[in-house]
Structures are given as structure tokens and as C-alpha cells.
Amino acid sequence: MRTHIEYIDDIAQGKISGSEDISMVAWNRIRELVIGIQPDAEIINKIILADWGTILSMAPHLAQLRKQYGFKTTYNDTAKTLLLRYRQEVKAVRSAAGTQKVEFNAEEIPNRLIDKGFTKRKLKEPYQLRDVSIMARLSNGANFSVPGAGKTTVAFATHVITRDSDTKLLVVAPKNAFSAWDDVVNDCMDETIRNDWTFTRLVGGYETIEALLRASPMRMIIGYEQLIKVQNLISDLLTLNKVHVILDESHRMKAGDRSQRGATLLKLSHLPTRRDILSGTPIPRSIEDIGAQLEFLWPGQSLGRQVFEASTPRQILNGLYVRTTKQELGLLSPKRHFIQVRMSSPQVALYSIIRQEVLKELSGIRTTGNIDLTRAKRSVLSLLQVSSNPITVVRRLTEQDPFSFNYDDPKIEAIFKSILEETDSPKIKEVCKLARQIVADGGKVVIWSSFRANVERIAHLLSDLGATYIHGGIDTGDENDPNTREGRIKMFHNNNLKCDVLVANPAACSEGISLHKVCHNAIYLDRSFNAAHYLQSVDRIHRLGLEPGTETNIYVFESTAPTSIGAIDYSVRRRLIVKLRTMFDALEDDDLQRLAIDEEEGEVPIDYDVTLDDLADIIDELSGKARIPEEEEGF
Structure with a gap:
């Protein structure tokens, strides 16, 4: 009696076959295992076709069934290789759990990097050096450091120090983060080899990307949405080569197999030689958000389910990630001001x-x-x-x-x-009034709104201050073109130009840019229920590189209405508090706890990020049953 497990390269799936003499009791138990993990698996007689992740997830249970029913299992060569790697990763997770001890000699890292051409940038001590040490020790790693701590540099250094000479690198990132990866090569690698490390941008559609991959580039970067459209090309790339895959802003796959990007990444997760994920906000809505990211990082080990079911999620996560906090960066806490404006x-x-x-x-x-x-x-x-x-x-x-x-x-x-x-609401008028006051006092200001019409309207009202705006309709491009995203950011940075106001949508502008060198004031006309967008937008002006003693001001405007009909802005504030505390419970970052106390995740931000718990809170607010946040507890 035996079963045979194959990995089928051309469809990146697993096949389980049962011999004619295997007992139906044993085979039915195998079927039950598969269906319990993947209900849509294809089962015909004694042949099962399932996602490879399903095969990995059932591997420990299959071992128990072999002992119980006395059958053997054989494998084809690829399946054997992938299952051996899975077994090694299981051991790696178990050995890392509960400890952050650095087994990789941190003192050796700078010299090792220099030997490999990483000569232009020195890792900041202690946090970047520590993070590379831990990431290099793990076979797959997660970096949940705050924006500005150098996640890109740490991830790139980890790649440089852990790769074999024939290991390729594929970064999956939002389009607005592509330039950051170009910059890390320019800023870190020796001039004599810098061109050899240039990233090939996998853009332009299926045929163009197919041609680019035929040239066998060593370093590549692709957007999340583009990846979905060329999944088979990437599957072939990962199958035929040793590839280190890094997910930048990995929370973008938080929906897992309920979204195209999550399902695509989970299907590919077993193929890379190494996997790393980067996100400053890995839990933007609830603890469930981190599940799919962990399943990508450690496929088949059910870490996502374990974190969700754990009374203390950090017990499961401990030892498997690094996080540099703002406290470690030595930043002063921003001053938050909550300004209530009565509706007309x-x-x-x-x-x-x-x-x-x-x-x-x-x-x-x-x-x-x-x-x-x-x-x-x-x-x-x-x-x-x-x-x-x-x-x-x-x-x-x-x-x-x-x-x-x-x-x-x-x-x-x-x-x-x-x-x-x-014409304009009282809130818009007050926001513009404050912006004018900040500029009159010699400052610059970024104004945030989740709605495109608001972004354009405020930029128009403040056009005499040189206001420019960025939302999803503004394309990326040449920084010397004022009609592009990069061009408008450059204008805002240029103190010689009269451009003192930037109006932006967090969904389009909360990642991949830094404004802290020229701007220390942020105004929120409105906020969504997306905690990631809020945290990341604050981090545009509050991040590593601020001059010592620099004061950062965050102004949050909230519309008020008679208590009997409630105020939606108060519901947003309460839900952000809950989400921040959830992230604190998982990551044990005092900055998040302090922020939650101060506060007492088409138009994508709201439509796709409102949870059932958010809706329940809205009911209480609109019914007059919810507590109005007091200003000293405010967000």
C-alpha cells in the first residue's frame, strides 16, 4: 500500500495518487484532510490535484496516517526537495520561537557586506545592524519596523549577505516604491559594480515582461497588480531559478485568498529560495491581517491560524520578526491637536x-x-x-x-x-484658515483627505500659496515634470519655489515618499477607518532624519453634530484606537500604545477597509449610544 506525491511544474500544484491496494479507509482520511484545507481541490477516484500549499499543510497529518494505516509514501524529485525544505523551515520556526538571540555574528556583518560591494552606506547602530543579524539568521524573515527606520536598506543588506552567487532577487512592491529600491542600490553599492545591481522593472504588459525575463536579469521589481497578470511567468522564474522574493508593504496581501493579489502570492509562496516581508503596519484592521503574510512567509505551518487563535499573539510571533520603533530612532513624539468644527x-x-x-x-x-x-x-x-x-x-x-x-x-x-x-463646508474653511496661518508663520503643510474632490478643491482654494496636489489620478514619472507625482513632490521640497502646501490622498501618497526635511505640519480634513493609511501618512513628516528637537504637529479636524444623531468622525477615531491597540498587542511597540492613548486602517480606502466591527461602532454613534471621545484622549 502506498501513496505517491508529485510536484507538477507547469501548473505549480501537487498531485497525490493512491495505489490500487490502499485501503479505502486510509484514502478517505487523506481526502478529508485535503478537503478540510482546500474544499475546491480536484479529486477523481484515487487521484487528488491540489495547491502545493495544501500538500505542505497536510504533511504532518499524512505522517500520522502512514503510521496508523501502514502505507508508504513516495515522491518525485521536485516534491522531495520542496518537502525537505519545508521540514527545515518548520525546524527554523521552532528554534526561533521565544527568542531574539542573535546567532549570526553581528560584528562580522559590516566587513562581509564590504567584501560583497556594499561599501557606500554603513548600517546604523544598533538597530539596523541588529535587524540584519536577526534577518540573516532566519531562513525567511519579517521586518515590521516603522517607516524611516531603513527597512529597504536592511532587506537589501540581508539579500547581499545571504545570497549565493547565482541567487536572483525579485521585489514585489507598490509602484510608488520602485524608486526607493533604485536608490538603495545607488546609495549602498560600490561605484565599480553599481550598474551590475540595477533593478529591471517588470512593467509594460505580458509580452514585454516575457521578453525582459528572457534576458535573465539578476535583480527585478514588479507591482502587485502586474504580478497577478503574469503569474505563470513568475512561477516559471521561481521554479527554474534560485530567487529571493521580498514583499514590500506586505500588508497589501492581507486579504489572503479572498483577494487576487493574496491568492496569487500564496500559490507562489513555496517556490522562492528565500522569502522576506516588509511592512510598518502589518495589522491595519485586525489580527487576521497578519495571517496571510505569515502563510506566505512560512507556507504550510498554519502560523496565521495560530496567531488568530492565540490569547497573546506576540507569543507566536516572537523571534520571527524585527521591529525598530520610533523610540529607538530618538524622535520626539508629535503633538496632536484635535479641532472640532460644528456642521452648518x-x-x-x-x-x-x-x-x-x-x-x-x-x-x-x-x-x-x-x-x-x-x-x-x-x-x-x-x-x-x-x-x-x-x-x-x-x-x-x-x-x-x-x-x-x-x-x-x-x-x-x-x-x-x-x-x-x-460653497464650502465649515470644516474646509477652517482647514484652509489654519494652513494659511502655518504658511504665514514660515512653515509648510501637508493636508490629507480620503476624497479626490476634496484634494482638488483645497488645492484650488490655496492656489495663491502655490498649493499642489497628489491623488490616484496623478501618474508617476520624471521628477522634472510638474504634472507627475515625483515632479510635484520635488516642487514641494524646493524652498526656492512658492509651493508651501501639498494636498494629498493617503491611498496614493502615504507610502514611498519623505517630506520630513521641509514639512513639520500635517492637517487631516478627514480620516478613513484604515489605520495603515493614517500611520503611514503621519510618517511622511515624522521619521528618521529629523533635526534633533524638531517639533512635529498633527492637526485632526472633526465635524460635530447634535449628540442625538452622532458624529461619524468620532466613530473613526474610536475604531483607529482599537486597531492601534491590536497592533500593539501583537508587536509590543510602546509607540503604538502611546498613540492609542493620545487618540482616545475607485475611493478604495473606505469601501474596502470598513470591517463589521467598524459598522457596529457606527450604529452606536448614529444612535447616540457611543461615548464622545474627550480631547485629551483624542486622536
Whole structure:
């Protein structure tokens, strides 16, 4: 009696075959194991076709079944190699758990890097040197350091010091982070070999990328969305070569197999020679967010499930990641200012109408649990828009023609036209007033909003201050072109130009840029429920490289309304507190705990990042049952 396990290269899947004489009891137990992990696995008679990750996950249980039912298992060569690597990784996780002791000699690292051409940049002590030591000791590593701590440098140094001469590097990153990887090569590698380390950008569509890969580059970088479209090309690359894969901003795969990017990465996870993940905000919504990232890092070991089920998640994570905190970087804590602005009467009227729609959409969340989540999230989106800029909702509801629209209800018509007459909400006016005051005092300011219309409107209102803006509609490109993202960032950095205000959308601008050299003031017109976007946007101006003693100011504007109808901005604040504390519980970073105490994760940020718990809190707020955050506990 035997089973045979094969790895099928051309489809990157596993195949389990049962011999004719294997008992049906044993085979049925094997079937149950597979279906329990992957319900859609293909099973025909005594042949099972499943994802390779499924095969890895069931490997320990299969060993128990062999002992229980007395059958043997054979393997093809590739399957044997991959299973041996999996066994080694299981041992690595077990040996690392519960300890952060550095077994790799940290004192040797600088000289080893120099020998390999890493001569231009010296790792900062103690944190970057420590992090490389730990990452190099692990066969796969996670770096959850705060933005500005040098995650890119640490990851690149880890690659340089651990690679064999024929090991390639593939970085998966947001498009706006591509330039950071180019910079790390220029800033770290010796001039005599720098060109040999240049990254090949895998962009331009399937045929172009196929041609680029035929040239067999050693260093490559690809975007998350592009990876989905060329999954088979990347699978071939990883199968036929030794490749170290780094996921930059790895929280982008947090949805796991419920999203295309997560499912693609999980299917490829067993192929790289080494895997590393980088994210300053690995848990933007809930502890579940880290599960898929861990499954990519250590496929088949169920670490994601273990973290979710653990009473203390850090017990599972301990020893498997590094994190440099802002406290270690010696940064002064930013000063947070919470500014409440009363809604205007027409704004309150429209807010009340939308509030009723939201409560209706959410009515089943605590009773039947049966709600249209997509419609509910869109209603919440409208409520947030009304709170910051009600005219955008009026225009949408009147098909962008509010003056000629055929109104059925004269009361609605009166409310809408009153909002149009106000032009801008009280909150927008107060934000612009504060921005002008900061610029008059000699400062620069970045203003954040989750909504494209708000970004463009504020930039227009502050155009006399040279305001420029960035949102998802602004393409990346040449820094000398003022119509590109890079060009506008360069304008903002140039103190010789009159460009004192940058208005931006966190979804488009909270990663991959640094503003701390010229700007120490951030204003939030509105915030979403996405804790990652908030933390990362703050980190644009509060990061390593600030001059000692530099004061950073964060101004959060919140619209207020009568207590009986609630204020959506207060719900956002409460939920951000919960998410920050969840991240603190997992990563044990006092900065996050302190931030949570101060505070007492199309228009993607809100629609895709509102959780059921967020919706439950919104119900309490709109029903007048929630506690209004006090300013000293505020966010």
C-alpha cells in the first residue's frame, strides 16, 4: 500500500495518487484532510490535484496516517526537495520561537557586506545592524519596523549577505516604491559594480515582461497588480531559478485568498529560495491581517491560524520578526491637536438624511447578521463625505447637475441648494484658515483627505500659496515634470519655489515618499477607518532624519453634530484606537500604545477597509449610544 506525491511544474500544484491496494479507509482520511484545507481541490477516484500549499499543510497529518494505516509514501524529485525544505523551515520556526538571540555574528556583518560591494552606506547602530543579524539568521524573515527606520536598506543588506552567487532577487512592491529600491542600490553599492545591481522593472504588459525575463536579469521589481497578470511567468522564474522574493508593504496581501493579489502570492509562496516581508503596519484592521503574510512567509505551518487563535499573539510571533520603533530612532513624539468644527445647518440636514440610510442598511448587523455589506459601506462613504464636504454628495445625487435636477421633494431641493450656496463646508474653511496661518508663520503643510474632490478643491482654494496636489489620478514619472507625482513632490521640497502646501490622498501618497526635511505640519480634513493609511501618512513628516528637537504637529479636524444623531468622525477615531491597540498587542511597540492613548486602517480606502466591527461602532454613534471621545484622549 502506498501513496505517491508529485510536484507538477507547469501548473505549480501537487498531485497525490493512491495505489490500487490502499485501503479505502486510509484514502478517505487523506481526502478529508485535503478537503478540510482546500474544499475546491480536484479529486477523481484515487487521484487528488491540489495547491502545493495544501500538500505542505497536510504533511504532518499524512505522517500520522502512514503510521496508523501502514502505507508508504513516495515522491518525485521536485516534491522531495520542496518537502525537505519545508521540514527545515518548520525546524527554523521552532528554534526561533521565544527568542531574539542573535546567532549570526553581528560584528562580522559590516566587513562581509564590504567584501560583497556594499561599501557606500554603513548600517546604523544598533538597530539596523541588529535587524540584519536577526534577518540573516532566519531562513525567511519579517521586518515590521516603522517607516524611516531603513527597512529597504536592511532587506537589501540581508539579500547581499545571504545570497549565493547565482541567487536572483525579485521585489514585489507598490509602484510608488520602485524608486526607493533604485536608490538603495545607488546609495549602498560600490561605484565599480553599481550598474551590475540595477533593478529591471517588470512593467509594460505580458509580452514585454516575457521578453525582459528572457534576458535573465539578476535583480527585478514588479507591482502587485502586474504580478497577478503574469503569474505563470513568475512561477516559471521561481521554479527554474534560485530567487529571493521580498514583499514590500506586505500588508497589501492581507486579504489572503479572498483577494487576487493574496491568492496569487500564496500559490507562489513555496517556490522562492528565500522569502522576506516588509511592512510598518502589518495589522491595519485586525489580527487576521497578519495571517496571510505569515502563510506566505512560512507556507504550510498554519502560523496565521495560530496567531488568530492565540490569547497573546506576540507569543507566536516572537523571534520571527524585527521591529525598530520610533523610540529607538530618538524622535520626539508629535503633538496632536484635535479641532472640532460644528456642521452648518444645511449640512446637518443632509447628514441626518444619509444617517437614516446608513442605519437602514445596517439594521440587520446585530439581529439577523444579513446585510448587503457593499451597499452598507457605500452609505458609510457618503456619510464621511457629508461630514467633510457635503457639496460632493449633492452633486452625485443630482447627477452632477444640481440646479437643473428635477426634485421630487421641495425640502430636499431646499437643503441641496442651501449647501450649494455655502460653497464650502465649515470644516474646509477652517482647514484652509489654519494652513494659511502655518504658511504665514514660515512653515509648510501637508493636508490629507480620503476624497479626490476634496484634494482638488483645497488645492484650488490655496492656489495663491502655490498649493499642489497628489491623488490616484496623478501618474508617476520624471521628477522634472510638474504634472507627475515625483515632479510635484520635488516642487514641494524646493524652498526656492512658492509651493508651501501639498494636498494629498493617503491611498496614493502615504507610502514611498519623505517630506520630513521641509514639512513639520500635517492637517487631516478627514480620516478613513484604515489605520495603515493614517500611520503611514503621519510618517511622511515624522521619521528618521529629523533635526534633533524638531517639533512635529498633527492637526485632526472633526465635524460635530447634535449628540442625538452622532458624529461619524468620532466613530473613526474610536475604531483607529482599537486597531492601534491590536497592533500593539501583537508587536509590543510602546509607540503604538502611546498613540492609542493620545487618540482616545475607485475611493478604495473606505469601501474596502470598513470591517463589521467598524459598522457596529457606527450604529452606536448614529444612535447616540457611543461615548464622545474627550480631547485629551483624542486622536
